[in-house]
Amino acid sequence: MTRSVTQYLLIAAAAALSALGQPASLGAIAGAGYLFPTPINVAPGQVITVFASGAGSSLTQPVYAPAGKLPTSLAGIGVTIIQGTNIPAPILEVSPVSTCSGCGAITAITIQIPYGLLTPCSPSLGVCSNVVVLTEFFVTENGIAGTSSQLNPLSDQVHILTLCDTVLPGAFGYGPTGGLPCQPEVTHANGMLVSSANPAMVGEELVAYAVGLGATKPAVPTGEPATKPVPTSETFQLDFNFHPDALASKPFPSNVVPANYQPPIPLFTGLTPGYPGLYQINFVVPGVPAGLPPCVAGQGPGLVATNLTVSVGGLTSFDGAAICVSLPQ
Numbered sequence: 111m112t113r114s115v116t117q118y119l120l121i122a123a124a125a126a127l128s129a130l131g132q133p134a135s136l137g138a139i140a141g142a143g144y145l146f147p148t149p150i151n152v153a154p155g156q157v158i159t160v161f162a163s164g165a166g167s168s169l170t171q172p173v174y175a176p177a178g179k180l181p182t183s184l185a186g187i188g189v190t191i192i193q194g195t196n197i198p199a200p201i202l203e204v205s206p207v208s209t210c211s212g213c214g215a216i217t218a219i220t221i222q223i224p225y226g227l228l229t230p231c232s233p234s235l236g237v238c239s240n241v242v243v244l245t246e247f248f249v250t251e252n253g254i255a256g257t258s259s260q261l262n263p264l265s266d267q268v269h270i271l272t273l274c275d276t277v278l279p280g281a282f283g284y285g286p287t288g289g290l291p292c293q294p295e296v297t298h299a300n301g302m303l304v305s306s307a308n309p310a311m312v313g314e315e316l317v318a319y320a321v322g323l324g325a326t327k328p329a330v331p332t333g334e335p336a337t338k339p340v341p342t343s344e345t346f347q348l349d350f351n352f353h354p355d356a357l358a359s360k361p362f363p364s365n366v367v368p369a370n371y372q373p374p375i376p377l378f379t380g381l382t383p384g385y386p387g388l389y390q391i392n393f394v395v396p397g398v399p400a401g402l403p404p405c406v407a408g409q410g411p412g413l414v415a416t417n418l419t420v421s422v423g424g425l426t427s428f429d430g431a432a433i434c435v436s437l438p439q
Contacts, residue, residue, distance in 0.1 A: 139163075139249070139259040149260040151427070153267040153324040155332070156223040157387035160189060161207065162249040162256065166217030172205035180222065180333035180386055189221050191261065192246045197224050199247070200333030200386065219249065222387045223263075224332045225325060231265035231425050233325060233344035238265070238425055266344060266424035267322035270391075270431045271295040294431035295319040296420070306405040306415065309434040310395045315377065318420065318431050323379055323389040336381040339390075346391070347373040349421040349430075352399050354414040358430025361423040376422070391422055398435055405434035 139162055152158060165187055173185045180200030182188055189199040199221040207216040227245070231238035248258040269275075274292040296304045296318045304310050325343040330336055347361035362373040378392040395418070406413045421430035 139257070149262040151262045151264055151267045152223045152227070153264050153322045153427075154223060154225045154227045154229065155324060155326070155330075155387050156267055156322045157202065158221065158223065158321075160219045160221060160247075160249065161216055162187075162219060163216050164214055165219075165249055165251045165256065166204060166206055167215040169204065169206040169215075169217060172203055174203050175201060178334075179331075182333075186252045187217065187219060188250045189219055190248055190250060190255075191224065191227070192248075192258065193228060193243065193263075197226075199224065202386070222333055225329060226332070227263050229263045229265045229324075233265050233342075233425065236345075236425065264324075264426040266324045266346075266427050268320060268346075268422055268424055268427045268429040269322045270318050270320045270422065270429045294433065296431050296433050304433045306407040306434045309405060309436040310418075311436050312395050312397050312438060314395050315392060316395060316433075318391040318393070318422070319382065320389045320391055320422070320429070321387055322427070323391075323424070326381055330381065333386055335384050335386050338383055339378065339380050341378065341380040342389070344379075344424050345375060346379050347375055347423050348393055349373060349423065349428075350396055351419040351421065351430075352402050352417065352435075353419070354403055355416050355432060356419040356430075358419060358421045358428060360428045361421055379422075393420065395435055398437060402435075402437060404437050 139160060166185065169185060175181055175184060180202060182198035182200055184201045184204045187204050189201065191197045191199055202220040202222065205218045207218050228243050230241045230243055243263050245261040245263050246258040247261055249256045272292040272294050293303065293305065296316055298304060298308070299315060302308055304316060310316055323342045323344070323346070326340045327343045328340065330340055349359050349361035351359055376391050376393045378390070380389060382388045382390045402417055403414045405415065405417055416432035416434055418435045419430045419432045421428055
């Protein structure tokens with residue numbers, strides 16, 4: 111089961127349709143992914159939410175996929191990816207979205223991108239070509255197809271999940287906390303979230319949950335939960351930025367660090383058992399530099415919400431999670 115659609119995504123989707131001035135045709139894509147790029151970047155195995163107008167007008171509440179292998183149709187709604195041939199995408203959830211007056215229905219459709227999608231990059235060789243892989247997708251309802259939109263397949267499109275995301279299975283039982291409504295899904299070994307009240311310790315192994323880490327080795331079937339941890343085909347790199355409330359940064363910035371520097375790599379990157387398309391990144395908290403300010407709960411001038419941003423980078427993308435680390439006594 112996935113979480114409800116977040117307010118940010120609803121506003122963005124509604125604004126996209128409002129700009130049209132009138133209700134759009136069946137299946138027109140109002141947005142998809144996390145930041146609504148154009149074209150929409152996706153990796154094999156990625157879980158994203160697609161916002162389609164004109165579909166799901168009869169929906170009154172979310173419809174979730176049952177346990178086990180994901181279906182390719184829910185409530186009569188499906189998503190098809192075109193890459194040489196038509197590939198039905200597994201669906202986790204379809205959910206009605208409240209829209210602006212006169213904009214018509216918008217449905218949020220959470221899908222998994224097929225693992226077999228071709229990309230211009232070779233994770234095993236660590237290189238990408240300039241080849242453009244023509245890929246499109248469209249939404250159908252009761253067999254009627256909507257307008258197609260472009261997809262941009264990449265070897266990875268890293269997105270570390272937060273409490274605001276629509277794609278993390280609800281079995282974790284987390285919800286927004288205090289002044290951190292979009293707190294990253296980074297946990298201790300016992301499954302508790304890392305926070306200012308429960309900070310990480312130097313030398314501790316943490317787990318960050320993510321989507322978009324691409325193909326695995328061995329390969330797993332699309333739309334099925336992994337039965338055990340399965341490593342990614344690609345090797346990812348880490349960057350540790352010990353600064354208050356820092357943004358994500360691409361690991362190994364060659365213009366900043368010495369040429370012979372090798373960025374650290376995670377202990378493990380791969381699929382989490384039990385959830386289709388959910389990855390985990392295991393890493394160890396390094397030693398903190400002198401003078402690092404401690405985290406302070408709350409908001410206001412001078413308060414530090416986080417003091418370490420952990421970034422994860424692959425061939426074609428990176429993302430980060432800002433967390434709290436306890437200072438040595």
